[in-house]
Amino acid sequence: MFQVYSYFANQPYIIMNDPAEPLFFPTPTFLVRTPLFAIDVFYTLLKSPDLYSELFSFYESNSVMQEAILAASPSLFEALTKRHQSAIKQQKHLASSLLRYLSRMSTRPTPFGLFSFVSLGRWNKKTALSFDSKKIKKRARADLAWIASVLAKTCAEHTILPSVLVKKNPLAYQVGGRTYLNYIRKKNSTNPKEQVSVRNSPLIKKIFELTRSPVPLSSLEEKILICFSGLEKDKLLNLIQQLLTKQLLRLSIVPSLHSEAPLEDFMFNLEGAFGRVTVLEQLQNISKEIESYSDTPLDQGVSQLKQLFTQMQTVADSGFTPLQIDSACTTPTLTLNEVISHELSEASEILWRIAYWKRDLNPLKNYHSAFLNQYGSSRVVSLQEVLNADSGLGIPPAFQADSPKQHTTSEEENKFIQWLRIEYEASLYERRQEIELPDALVKTLTAKADKTKALLSFDLTCEVIANSEEDVDAGNYLLHIPYTTWEGGSTSGRFLDILGDKAKKSMQDLVHAEEALEPDVLFSDISFMPFDIRTGNVCIHPNLRKYAIDLDNPSPKFGEQLSLNDIYVGATAERLFLTLKGSNKELLVHTNHLYNPNLAPDIVRFLREVSSERYSNISPFFWGDLEQSFFLPRVKYKKVILCAAQWVINLDLLKATKKTQLAQLKIQFDNWADKWNMPRYVFMTVGDKRILLDRKQAEHLHEISAEIQKGEGVKLVEKLGQDKGCWIQSERGSHVSEFTVSFIKNKTFAQPENLSQIPAYQDVAMKDRIKLPGSEWLYAQLYMNQESEDHFLSEILPPFVDSLLQQKIITQFYFLRYRDQGAHVRIRFRGDKDLLASQLLPLLHDWTHRLYAEELIHDFRLSPYEKEIERYGGAALIDHAERLFFFDSYCSIMLLKLINQKALKLPNYSIAALSFITFLKDFGFNIEEAIKLLSFSNADKSEMKGFREWKRPLMQLAEVFMQDAPLEMANSEYSYLKRSFGIRKEAILNYRKHLNQKENGVSMIESMMHMHCNRLLGTDHTLEKKARLYALQTLVNLSRKYTERT
Incomplete structure (x- = not known):
């Protein structure tokens, strides 16, 4: 059934011999995530008549759990040590916390501290998945918040060396004369949008300019004091310190998160910034102790971990556990059936x-x-x-956060x-x-x-619900897919150092x-x-x-x-x-x-x-609008459960309030759960916390009811397999496990979008790109009803621009239609800047006043003209392009006049089709080349309706235009169209001459055609699409006609 497929030599990927090519292939290895305790511990404790007492006894006799609790919550560890001195209420609270931790440690595979571990598996023809807990290895790292506390304390106690590198924070940005930073890093911060800012004085602007790349502090001081000769050095250092405190400047001391040994990198950077300060020796000792602790067996680390915490907190106290611990099992042969x-x-x-x-x-x-x-x-x-x-x-x-999503x-x-x-x-x-x-x-x-x-x-995380390895190999299992990610390998990235080479x-x-x-x-x-x-x-x-x-x-x-x-x-x-x-x-x-x-x-x-955005992503199964329903059934595809059954319960659903007694709430919940056939074992999900509970067990029922009583909705998700379904073995018993599999796309479907024509960056000066009023360009926007545009362009605008051209007040103009912020026509006038200011502006003022009075426009604006220099071939071609815009505007005005006067029988989109054909002819395209260009953007033929009615005149006119031959019979439409299209011909030939050496000339011609369509047809894209399709089909018919002749 299976064979090996290779994306490149020596790299195997599993592929199925299936007639239908699979879209995705799994990688040869996968990540196994497993709770440290067997689920048997969870079920055994449930049988106890006094669960809380049994929990305390289990904890006090289990050094592995003690170490796991100490690593996760030293405060809980201390409270449990002194629990006999606590009040009854406090002891119940401790038991509740212990219950949740034990559930997590025996039922939840998500890696966290010593509660669960990771390992590497491979696909095989037979399943072999068992662990030896003696081969589980710890890896401890200094917590980053603790490292930050060490840095803060060192900065407060010591002077930074002049050689330390300083850099502007790359996340800082400038708006309105100030520099802002809206991503402030703190310990235990809950606000990702906290903001600081400074005014961009000449001094601060210079500091930021000099620190775009890392620069030694001494060099920065020297350059600033040269530029600002009257500035005192102490004041400058004080300002730099303020910018460092606000995090607008950064020191090159914090370790890179690309480093697998952040503490070691931090020590190296710290010495470079402060020299051989006392704390370095302390950090070196701590580093050795961390390494030593990582080598201790799972059940022998409590004493050493306590000492290490004390040692680290003596150096700096971040308020959190100063160590981050992960664990992995190095068992060499973990395999899962490749089916x-x-x-x-x-x-x-x-x-x-x-x-x-x-x-x-x-x-x-x-x-x-x-x-x-x-x-x-x-x-x-x-x-x-x-x-x-x-x-x-x-x-x-x-x-x-509150932005609506559109779909x-x-x-x-x-x-x-x-x-x-x-x-x-x-x-x-x-x-x-x-x-x-x-x-x-x-x-x-x-x-x-x-x-x-x-x-x-992408990564896909799944559970395999079965009762034994033999059942897995026999196909007696179900799969459950709770999670996916958008990047393959992202789940295992932080564990690669501990998983090995x-x-x-x-x-x-x-x-x-x-x-x-x-x-x-x-x-x-x-x-x-x-x-x-x-x-x-x-x-x-x-x-x-x-x-x-x-x-x-x-x-x-x-x-x-x-x-x-x-x-x-x-x-x-x-x-x-x-x-x-x-x-x-x-x-x-x-x-x-x-x-x-x-x-x-x-x-x-x-x-x-x-x-x-380059790709279409994958997501877990999503219920859409039904997602918040009080009950959602399981969704199954063949042997795969895409979504487990779940219930969302709140006080309203139980007809209760926050004042309802907890005992009564338990009864109401239990009755409701029975009514809706809720299974016995469910995962309670609150935020990102998820624990397995037995709703028929008194203390577990208390946990659920107490959470409901808080007033927030509580999500309960079925445990698939209930008291069965866990088959992965260790000497401790049967374990829950999750498998994270990375998938890669089948290269059969790797036909990437061609972006080979990415525009080259062109460094254009602002004065050349943006033309403000007062320059050689004046840009006006006239807002009017959309229905008035054709009349305005064919009857109102021409006399005005003709007069300006005759008086030589302007040398060019062109127009476009737009819809953003309301329908309007944009007109750009070119001429001598003094004449535009002294003569055009008064004339424009009087003309627009008349238009207001006649209710032809309802708004008027002058705006900067930002040239689309790159779109039309760069600085060398933009003048030639604007000259073509000018003559194409006159061509469009002539065609609009003829349409409004009903001198042309063809509909406007058919006229546009002929205009496209002559446009391409003047640009040097033969029939086959024109067909190829028009075909590229015309895969959808939905606007072809009606072509048959105009097929004959379109072919007749297109043929004479493509051959530059006169029409034998008298045809006024031909004469009108030839005269109109001829207005722009010389400008096209001129632009074409300069365009010949441009590799991306086709895209520029496409843009020119689109702009012509905008002038002639307006902003209705369906009309433009129809015109292009009519042009394409006309040329295809002509090509067939010539082929039949030969």
């Missing part, structure tokens, strides 16, 4: 197909439109400029939602706890899903295979310290890519470093993209950890969101 990889591959494609409907549900949809409106698609703009509210678009509004549902998605709702209502009526997802339904409704848009890699090699192979799918794309890892410094512990990971963006302490030993200043933003018609200055490749920015991207700095979030 499961087949089923997961198939299920992952189903999840991707369902998520495909939501591909437009991204926070940058409106931002993309705003970018195109401001910059167009032929220009790349520096990241810093785009995100600056003064010079660019600012931070995307959708990054605000247009397709017909297919609506059908799925309707089916799901019907099944849901039936499950309520029948008290049914499972919905079966038909394979044919999903594949039929997602038939249009473009597999080439699938993400390159095989795990790191497997991850490197995944990265190389992923990058091989996109050879014309640059990939970079990004690293940043979160606003709550302590959460940075989960962000520590090695950089396995060539490039790195390190916002804290960039070092070449962690990859070729990119700065935010290197990154530029561009846009296609569909999406935004990133690139590097001077590069013709797209840049994709990844992280290799699971830190919540919504809590990242805005600029990091922007980079990740733009990178993810």
